[in-house]
Amino acid sequence: MMECCHSVIDDVYRRCAMNSIEKALAVLRALTAPNGPHQLADLAERSGLTRPSVHRILQVLVQGNYAQARGNGLYAPGYAMSALVTSGDTSDDVARIASPTLVRLQHETEQTVHFAVRAGDAAVYLAKVEGDKPYQMASRVGMQIPLHCTSIGKAIIAEFSPAEVDELLERTSQTEQTGRVLPDRDALRRDLDGVLERGFSIDDEENERGVRCVGAAVRDSTGSVIGGISISGLAFLLDLDRLNELGGLVRTAAAEISERLAQRDAGAA
Numbered sequence: 380m381m382e383c384c385h386s387v388i389d390d391v392y393r394r395c396a397m398n399s400i401e402k403a404l405a406v407l408r409a410l411t412a413p414n415g416p417h418q419l420a421d422l423a424e425r426s427g428l429t430r431p432s433v434h435r436i437l438q439v440l441v442q443g444n445y446a447q448a449r450g451n452g453l454y455a456p457g458y459a460m461s462a463l464v465t466s467g468d469t470s471d472d473v474a475r476i477a478s479p480t481l482v483r484l485q486h487e488t489e490q491t492v493h494f495a496v497r498a499g500d501a502a503v504y505l506a507k508v509e510g511d512k513p514y515q516m517a518s519r520v521g522m523q524i525p526l527h528c529t530s531i532g533k534a535i536i537a538e539f540s541p542a543e544v545d546e547l548l549e550r551t552s553q554t555e556q557t558g559r560v561l562p563d564r565d566a567l568r569r570d571l572d573g574v575l576e577r578g579f580s581i582d583d584e585e586n587e588r589g590v591r592c593v594g595a596a597v598r599d600s601t602g603s604v605i606g607g608i609s610i611s612g613l614a615f616l617l618d619l620d621r622l623n624e625l626g627g628l629v630r631t632a633a634a635e636i637s638e639r640l641a642q643r644d645a646g647a648a
Contacts, residue, residue: 402426402428402432402436403436403439403440405426405427405428406422406426406428406433406436406437406440407440407445408425408426409421409422409425409426409433410422410440410446410454410455410456411456411460412425415454415455415456416447416449416453416454416455417453417454417455418452418453418454419433419434419437419452419454422437422454437454440457441454441457443457443459443497443498443499444457444458444459444496444497444498444499444605444606445457445459445460445498445499447599447601447603447605447644448601449600449601449644450601455644457605458473458496458497458599458605458606459496459497459498459499459503459605472643473496473505473640474494474505474506476636476639476640476643477494477505477506477597477608477636477639477640478506480608480632480635480636480639481494481506481508481608481632482508483632484508484608484610484628484629484632485508485509485510485511487628488510488610488625488628489510489511489512490510490512490610490611490612490617490625491507491508491509491510491512491515491516491518491610491611491612492507492508492510492608492609492610492611493506493507493508493518493531493608493609493611494506494507494597494606494607494608494636495524495531495606495607495608495609496597496605496606497526497535497604497605497606498523500526500547500550500551501523501524501525501526501532501551502523502524502526502529502531502532502535502606502607503521503522503523503524504518504519504520504521504522504524505520505606506520507519507520510611510612512612512613514613516590516611517587518611524586525551525586526547526551527544527547527548527551527567528582528585528586529582529585529586529592529594529609530579530580530581530582530592530593530594530607530609530611531580531592531594531606531607531608531609532607533570533571533574533580533581533582533594534574534579534580534594534595534596534604534607534609534633535596535604535606535607536571537571537574537575537580537596537604538575538596538604539571541564541568544564544567544568544571545564548564548567577623577626577630578595578626578630579593579594579595579626579627579629579630580593580594580595580607581593581594581619581622581623581626582594582609583619584614589613589614589615590611590612590613590614591611591612591613591614591617591618591619591622592609592610592611592612592622593609593610593617593622593623593625593626593629594607594608594609594610594629595607595608595609595626595629595630595632595633595634596633597633597636597637597640598637598640598641599637599640599641599644600640600641600644600645605640607633608629608632608633608636609629610625610628610629
């Protein structure tokens with residue numbers, strides 16, 4: 380009886396002693412265990428935490444794209460987890476799935492093509508296919524990009540509510556890197572409304588002077604936006620009319636990648 384009491388006390392102490400970071404890591408370890416996706420009860424058992432605690436942590440992880448709610452109470456690692464382990468190649472499963480479409484889009488346009496996923500308040504490049512030009516973009520796999528002034532970023536946040544956009548801008552630095560960033564939140568909101576109408580976004584030298592980009596959102600099996608793809612090139616070669624022409628190709632390519640990711644998720648369920 381005494382041993383049982385000591386065991387209970389030790390267990391309670393262990394749970395109380397865990398700080399918030401340790402709890403989040405425990406949930407992440409449980410989330411990435413084999414044979415997923417996992418039920419909430421399984422994650423609580425694996426992590427040693429209560430179901431309410433695990434649920435609260437999961438909501439934060441889902442919001443940042445580090446966890447994915449698959450429906451029916453199932454959870455799996457989110458696409459931002461791929462960004463954490465990116466090592467500069469395309470061996471990652473998500474980038475591998477997107478690769479054929481990215482390569483085809485590069486061949487069709489001769490411009491540099493990127494694929495990035497949201498990781499909290501930024502996006503991270505998982506793949507890059509260099510254009511057939513005598514110059515190279517300064518981007519690289521593993522590089523973080525802001526959400527409010529890049530084509531991939533704006534494709535990601537286009538479905539944010541006005542309050543969510545405001546909260547994002549409050550949390551992140553809005554450095555005027557080129558002097559062409561949209562001047563205020565109302566202008567950004569109007570731009571994002573246009574993204575929803577067209578199905579693609581435009582970066583008109585906002586993130587890097589002399590470079591224009593057009594992007595579109597990539598979705599998971601639930602329809603949630605998890606990242607985006609883009610075409611990038613020098614501004615004097617890609618005027619706004621040309622970007623609008625390329626927008627349809629980018630939108631179609633993003634839908635194709637979304638479908639492949641959905642098939643992958645369905646196969647893992």
